[in-house]
Amino acid sequence: MADTFVTDDGSIHSYNASKFNIDSINSGNVLLRVFEQSKEPKYQLAVQALREQLKHHPKTSNGAFWHKQVYPHQLWLDGVYMGMPFLAYYSSLFEQGASLQQVVHEFEVTREQLRDDKTGLYFHAWDESKQMDWADKETGRSAYFWGRALGWLAMALVDVLDYIPADNTELRQPLLNMVTELAADLARFQDAETGVWYHIMDKAGERGNYLESSGSSMFVYFYAKAINKGYLPKEQYLDISKKAWQGLLNEFVLVHPDGSISLTNMVQVAGLGAGRDGSYHYYMSEPIYRNDSKGTGPFIMAGVQMAQLLKD
Helix, strand or coil, X not given: CHHHCECCCXXXXXXXXXXXXXXXXXXXXXXXXXXXXXXXXXXXXXXXXXHHHHHHCCECCCCCECCECCECCEEEHHHHHHHHHHHHHHXXXXXXXXXXXXXXXXXXXXXXXXXXXXXXCECCEEECCCCCXXXXXXCCECCCCEHHHHHHHHHHHHHHHHHCCCCCHHHHHHHHHHHHHHHHHHHHCCCCCCCCCECECCCCCCCCCCECHHHHHHXXXXXXXXXXXXXXXXXXXXXXXXXXXXXXXXXXXXXXXXXXXXXXXXXXXXXXXXXXXXXXXXXXXXXXXXXXXXXXXXXXXXXXXXXXXXCC
């Protein structure tokens, strides 16, 4: 599969570094794994090109990567997942971990700018310039807690810890603290009846709001992997994880007559650029899909972690 995107000289088809789009970085995780397995030079050249983008990628004044050059001064929760696991992985392979402090700093800025003290949930995005229509004129924050955005952050937390040495408590502890904190905060918004989470997380019962499968899958992955890795106490979070996993199966898995399945009730996208105003109506207006990769991928990943968690 990677061969269809990477040429012999390491060029990546359709990749344009000059756009400074952090979404382009995430696929580099696959290339890093392929390089580790094959040792083919073209994959090292490809990931070096992605790393070079991050060396020049614009940042906010406090050091967080912009989401895209066309969205200046903006930190989105989505982007933390798109960029930081790659940077941590790359740095552990090729830089002796020299960029891990930068990775951790991204999470620290994200928590400082986007976490809501009242709910513990994270707003979707922050515009340092406070110029976007959706940006609060005092804080620069968007107005709503979008489930999948917070799911990206949750997965990024447990994934980057894979690359920070176990004895480096200075770098690991801030992330472990965020895992503990987020696990408790998410649990408060888990739907008591179904075990899954709403599209807009704190608006259960609001007109148009619905239980959403991609964000819920991400949260299952977060809980299960955190327990498997010892970041969360099993006795405290096993039941929450099992209820959420069963909720995914009950609420979102549609079995077809031929035995194949579909994953339902996933929002296709919910961005904050291109004229989107970040209103409640906007989040409710985005199309609801089946089997979009942004949901099926985390669902499969959640299943792998739950299988490991429940095998004992």
